Amino acid sequence: MAVFKIIVTGSFNSGKTEFIKQISDINPITTDKPVTEKELKDIKTMTTVAMDFGRLTIDKELVLHLYATPGQERFNFIYPILIQNAIALIILGDVTDKNSIKDIIKYYRSFDKLKKLPTVIALTKTDLPNRLPDYEVDKILEEVPSYIPIVRINATDKENVKNTVLFALEQLEEDQVV
C-alpha cells in the first residue's frame, strides 16, 4: 500500500482546517489554540499553531495523508518539516479577503523554494455573498504561473474538497508523464 503526503497551505482564516476536517476519514488531529493577536481575534477565536492532520483512504492500494500548515507567518518554521516527502501542494485563498488572495503567490514562492511540487490553487468561500468579484480575484492572480490550475470551492462541502484533492493527484500523474 502506498501512502502519499499532500500539503495544504494558505493565509490565516482561508479554510485549511475546515478542508482537512471535511476530507478526513479519521478524526483529524488539529492544533488550534485561542488567537492572541487583538486584530485577528475579531476575525475568529481559534487558529492553527503547528498543523492539522487528516487521512483519506482512496482504496486498498492508496492512502493520502493531508497536512495543513498554520496560517500565521510566525509559525513558518514548520514548512521545511512538513514538506518532507510531500508529493503535492494545495494553496487556499479566501475570496472574501483580498489579502488572502494576494498571499497565494507568496505561499507558492515559499514552498517552491523548498521543493518543486505539483500545485493546485483552491479559492475558498465562493459560496459567501461578500466574495470579491471574479475579475478582481483574477487580476490579483495574474502573477501566478499559468500552468497552475485554479479551482473555486466551498471548503465546508465534502465533495468539493474531495474533488480538489483528486484533482491535485491528477496533476501529479500528468507531471510524471512529462
Ligand SMILES: Nc1nc2c(ncn2[C@@H]2O[C@H](COP(=O)(O)OP(=O)(O)OP(=O)(O)O)[C@@H](O)[C@H]2O)c(=O)[nH]1
Ligand atoms: N461558508 C464557508 N465557510 C468557510 C469556507 N472555508 C472556511 N470556512 C469557514 O471559515 C472559518 C475559518 O476556517 P479555518 O479552517 O479555521 O481556517 P484556517 O485556514 O485553518 O485558519 P488558520 O489556521 O487560523 O490560519 C471557519 O469558520 C470555516 O468553517 C468556505 O469555503 N465557505
Ligand SMILES: [Mg+2]
Ligand atoms: Mg487552521
